[in-house]
Amino acid sequence: MTEHWTEQMKNQVNTLEELTKYINVSDGEREAIETLKTKWGTSPYFASLMDKNDPNCPIRRQVIPSLEEQTNTYGMDNYLVWKENRATEEIRPDSIARQYHDRIAFTVVQVCGIYCRHCFRKELVVDQDLQLNFDVEEGLAWIAEHPEIRDVLITGGDPLLLSDEKLAYLIGRLREMPHIQMIRIGSRLPIVLPQRVTEGLKKAIGGYHRVPVWINTQCNHPKEITEKTAQAIYELMSCGINVGNQAVLLKGINDDVDTFRELHQKLLRTRIRPYYVFYCEPAPGIDHFRTPVEKGAELIRDGLRGHTTGLAQPMYVLATKIGKIPLMPDYYITDKNQKEYTVRNYKGETTTIPNVPE
């Protein structure tokens, strides 16, 4: 298998013929690939992590289209336009999505290292029913004219698929703006293409500067983490870039206590800080990945809180058009009176502490 990231991208596994080199394709997978008009595929490296014989392999389910994507009972049509407030009166370039006063998401590219079957931007990135114009210069000009923006999330698609030169230019332009205090990059490449972390990339986006760069990746199952992932994360950290994880809660993939705990413990062992677990958003055609909303809080309660270090505790949130809504478990204060609070721990034991009147 070729190691260089550009070769990996050129040789993406995105045809039935290629896929059969890695797994025994099931009848359902074959039919979905042959009938659905959808973009799919991933790097040869990530494809090599798939279970050859199990169609329920968590990596197979994230990579390979499913006939279930044709069902849309609960998803919202035009989800992305709703979610990213694209139908508001504020005039913004297509590349700028805004839910907060002081931070924006800046979409710079539409290609990915994996076309996740559960992607909330599916209409745009995977199914490509929604056409937007992502002009980087136009986006940079808009950010320069908005001094209230202090934090820019560079997103896509996958921004780390830009060349080192383009990334250096983009980061450099943002760092020159006096109102920009931090830059975040959302990228699945540390997981699906760790070969992307090269000396050139480190030079382009890392190093000491007034404006730090943070990367948030997406890893949903412990099987996605290898020795190569660990090396790539170490390299990013060695040039000043912290890496966090934004998992998506996915039915049949990570919605059981053991997998959920192992995922978060393994992330920490790999030096990735668990940051968010997102409720799988109601984009069209991904009903089959969605659990009840309460599920994430239950998993944190039953699998993480008290069961493993506090460093492994992500925030469970629902991402909406009005921002993220925290959905953390809430069972700790069981009673309160003038004199004391009664509090409960993860084992169900209770104790009391004195109340302080306001």
Ligand code: SF4
């Ligand atoms: S890498 Fe990100 S943008 Fe691309 S398909 Fe996956 S979740 Fe969507």
